[in-house]
Amino acid sequence: MTKDDAAARLAISGLTGPDDPAAPLVVDWTARSRALVDFVTRNLPPDLPPITTWISSIEGVAAGDRGAE
Amino acid sequence: MSRAEELVTLPLAELGRRLRQGSLTCPELTEACLAREEASRPLNAYSHLMAGTARRSAAALQTLLDCGHDLGPLHGIPMGLKANIAVAGQPMTAGSRILKDNIAREDAVMTRRLKQAGAVVLGLTNMHEFAWGGTTANPHTGICGNAWDAGRIPAGSSGGSGTAVAIGSAMATLGTDTGGSVRLPASMNGVTGLRPTVGRLSVEGIFPLAVSMDTVGPLARGAEDCALMFNAMCREDQRLPETKLVARLDRPVGGRRIGLVRGYTDENVQPDIAAAFRETVAAFERAGAQIVLIDIHGLEVSVDAQVIVDAAEPSTVHDGWIDSRDGDYGRDVREQLIAGRTFTATEYLHAQRYRTYLRRQFDTAFEGLDAILTPTLPFTAPRMGEDSVRIGDRMESTLTGNMRYTSLPSLTALPALSFPIGFDRDGLPIGAQLIGAARQELAILSLAHGFQRDSDFHKRLP
Numbered sequence: 001m002t003k004d005d006a007a008a009r010l011a012i013s014g015l016t017g018p019d020d021p022a023a024p025l026v027v028d029w030t031a032r033s034r035a036l037v038d039f040v041t042r043n044l045p046p047d048l049p050p051i052t053t054w055i056s057s058i059e060g061v062a063a064g065d066r067g068a069e
Numbered sequence: 070m071s072r073a074e075e076l077v078t079l080p081l082a083e084l085g086r087r088l089r090q091g092s093l094t095c096p097e098l099t100e101a102c103l104a105r106e107e108a109s110r111p112l113n114a115y116s117h118l119m120a121g122t123a124r125r126s127a128a129a130l131q132t133l134l135d136c137g138h139d140l141g142p143l144h145g146i147p148m149g150l151k152a153n154i155a156v157a158g159q160p161m162t163a164g165s166r167i168l169k170d171n172i173a174r175e176d177a178v179m180t181r182r183l184k185q186a187g188a189v190v191l192g193l194t195n196m197h198e199f200a201w202g203g204t205t206a207n208p209h210t211g212i213c214g215n216a217w218d219a220g221r222i223p224a225g226s227s228g229g230s231g232t233a234v235a236i237g238s239a240m241a242t243l244g245t246d247t248g249g250s251v252r253l254p255a256s257m258n259g260v261t262g263l264r265p266t267v268g269r270l271s272v273e274g275i276f277p278l279a280v281s282m283d284t285v286g287p288l289a290r291g292a293e294d295c296a297l298m299f300n301a302m303c304r305e306d307q308r309l310p311e312t313k314l315v316a317r318l319d320r321p322v323g324g325r326r327i328g329l330v331r332g333y334t335d336e337n338v339q340p341d342i343a344a345a346f347r348e349t350v351a352a353f354e355r356a357g358a359q360i361v362l363i364d365i366h367g368l369e370v371s372v373d374a375q376v377i378v379d380a381a382e383p384s385t386v387h388d389g390w391i392d393s394r395d396g397d398y399g400r401d402v403r404e405q406l407i408a409g410r411t412f413t414a415t416e417y418l419h420a421q422r423y424r425t426y427l428r429r430q431f432d433t434a435f436e437g438l439d440a441i442l443t444p445t446l447p448f449t450a451p452r453m454g455e456d457s458v459r460i461g462d463r464m465e466s467t468l469t470g471n472m473r474y475t476s477l478p479s480l481t482a483l484p485a486l487s488f489p490i491g492f493d494r495d496g497l498p499i500g501a502q503l504i505g506a507a508r509q510e511l512a513i514l515s516l517a518h519g520f521q522r523d524s525d526f527h528k529r530l531p
Binding site for chain 1: 267268281366367369370372373374376377408412415416418419420421422423424425426428480482
């Protein structure tokens with residue numbers, strides 16, 4: 001990850017960002033995304049599918065609403 | 070209390086009775102909401118008011134009613150729609166400068182269904198720019214204030230929708246909810262707001278935020294009002310006749326099983342929220358509900374997963390504009406969109422796999438439960454500009470605090486609602502969240518309706 005990428009991620013905290021590098025860092029999203037990936041790789045079976053591969057077939061299409069009457 | 074103030078605190082069902090009896094007219098109800106809007110204009114709940122169109126609609130709907138053409142329980146009800154929902158012939162800006170000249174050519178599916186149900190569209194409610202934020206401090210359409218304290222945020226991104234219902238400048242509104250944008254403003258403004266199951270209601274004609282989590286839902290004073298709205302918004306073959314809907318809503322609380330997630334109840338929240346939440350649990354118990362403690366694993370990274378999905382997906386929607394129109398975004402949204410580009414594909418897919426992991430645990434829990442109850446937020450409405458809030462002896466970021474509870478239904482694509490359960494020592498509303506199994510919106514609405522039969526928090530006017 002480049003320095004610019006890291007700065008951009010900090011911006012998502014809403015507390016600091018590329019325009020204000022001196023502002024206090026309260027939420028470090030790089031560390032948070034690392035924590036998520038660590039959790040997933042340690043605890044989830046490798047064949048567990050992303051929700052996006054199955055959710056639409058259950059709720060978005062079969063029982064869901066695509067606007068037609 | 071003035072006549073307008075009295076009218077705007079009534080349930081939609083009571084307004085419907087009065088309209089049919091002739092003791093109230095559609096134009097009078099519309100004028101009551103417009104009067105409330107005028108009196109509360111500094112709150113900036115609407116970014117585009119349609120008073121003339123609304124008055125003509127109300128007159129036409131009264132003529133229909135006088136001729137015996139009754140369109141149902143929403144006939145003549147004045148509503149506001151969030152500014153990212155298309156209304157034919159009106160601006161569809163999503164609260165942005167980039168779309169400031171965009172005029173909707175046709176109604177969104179939800180707009181069409183509500184008009185067919187007899188809604189009077191009063192205007193478009195103020196929102197966080199492109200729905201990417203939780204304050205409704207919009208640099209293009211103006212800052213929206215909280216109905217209970219103009220110096221505090223109404224939450225977001227559907228902040229105007231929450232403020233308008235609370236203040237009575239609409240009897241009901243539509244918001245969109247990706248990470249909490251209906252439930253958060255409902256909670257901070259002391260009204261009820263429903264996020265339906267992902268895919269249950271069409272989002273066609275609504276500007277997207279994060280497509281795998283986007284939903285559209287109603288805000289109104291009470292759960293019964295939200296149920297009437299939700300029913301009218303459903304696909305025709307999924308709507309219930311009014312009598313059946315009322316029977317489902319009136320289902321007794323007694324004997325129903327409500328889950329509390331261990332570690333996600335009254336821990337690390339402001340003391341007044343903890344007290345109101347405990348009292349709400351006790352109220353459900355007094356009504357005969359069985360309270361069950363459950364464990365959901367891996368919640369310590371739920372906000373992390375939400376941020377990855379909630380940041381990466383909007384950045385794909387805006388990719389063409391981030392570079393070419395960067396000066397037209399507000400600072401916070403521009404920075405968030407740039408940040409969303411930096412998550413890797415593997416991080417994004419891990420977040421989506423985590424959602425499956427979480428959803429399976431919730432599906433298992435719902436085999437023995439009717440609903441899961443959490444606070445909606447760990448704090449009441451922060452002052453404008455406050456980026457962190459004190460909880461006990463530590464500070465919490467408002468961004469991550471906003472997501473702590475609302476991320477669970479968003480990640481799992483399950484329905485949830487926020488309903489008012491009290492006020493803090495500063496007179497600010499407190500909300501609780503009920504999460505339901507997939508497509509069980511009426512189950513959680515009926516539980517909240519049962520609670521609201523014995524409470525008046527949702528009836529109070531700021």
